[in-house]
Amino acid sequence: TYTTLINAYCVEGDVKRALHLHDEMIEKGFLPDVVTYNVLINGLSRQARTREAKQLLFKMFYEESVPIDVTYNTLIENCCDIEFKSAVALIKGFCMKGLMNEADRVFESMLQRNCIPSEAVYNVIIHGHCRGGNLRKAFKLYKEMVQSSFVPHTVTVIALIEELFKEGMSEGLNEVIKNTLRSCRLTDAELAKVLVEINHKEGNMDAVFKVLTEMANDGLLPNSGKTSYAGG
Incomplete structure (x- = not known):
């Protein structure tokens, strides 16, 4: 298969030919899956071509070329080996598609590998959980964010406040409101x-x-x- 050949070229360090095969398979109507992208991203990363690796991540999510029901295990397992910014892009992509379990796995992987989540990461994943209906998870992450001295984005605060009010979680609602009035x-x-x-x-x-x-x-x-x- 194309993916097998692409992997072979990447293992040999011939990423140029691997990328050529990637383009060829698309021209012939074969859509790359997440495994294909993972192979290419790792191949580019081994050659310190992180900018191109990130471009493939964005291509995978934003061009809708990869089905959302595929298994992302290999990509998640290797995300922090690519680059911190690429792991952030991966979290954003999962949140955008509503794949919050996968976003959580990347987030946990970052923590396990001592990659400290940024303010932007917290904002994205909290908002994603609010949209996905997992309010308790969103609020837990919000408290972690505040304890880390990060300031939630306006969109994050509004989403939390509206959902906490809707669910009748008065204690959490009051905490978010007090923090907001105190911090900004x-x-x-x-x-x-x-x-x-x-x-x-x-x-x-x-x-x-x-x-x-x-x-x-x-x-x-x-x-x-x-x-x-x-x-x-």
């Missing part, structure tokens, strides 16, 4: 709007007043054109 200025109109609405629904008027005060300080006055709020 309200420079994002959408986040400010969500904080006001959720606190108002929770009957937490002290928090509503605090958010409105922060909004005023940051130029996000209600009905100013940047955001609006109508109390009930």
Whole structure:
């Protein structure tokens, strides 16, 4: 098969011919699977061609050329041997496709190999779990993120707050709101709007007043054109 031949060339160090075969198989209508990509990525990585390895990772996920139901085991097992940024790209790709078990395995693999997750990694995987309905996992990762002194992105905070409110997890909701008000200025109109609405629904008027005060300080006055709020 093409993958067998590509692997043979990579083992011999002839990545150029391996890539040529990859192009040839596509031209003949044979779609590379995750094993083919794994072989090529490892071959490129052994020659320190990490930029091309990352390009293949993005190609695999963003061009939809690889079926989402294939087994990603070999790619996950080797992801941290490629490069930290490539492992991050892999997590983003899995989250984008809703493959959160696979994203978690890459994340755990990074930890086991002493690859410290970045702020961006935490934001991506937390948001992915919120979208996937695994709120407890998302909240657990959020707490780890905050303990590591990382600041959650606005999109991450909004997703968490909305899901925690929807699921009635008041304790977690209050923790996220308090952390948000304590750790950053309200420079994002959408986040400010969500904080006001959720606190108002929770009957937490002290928090509503605090958010409105922060909004005023940051130029996000209600009905100013940047955001609006109508109390009930």
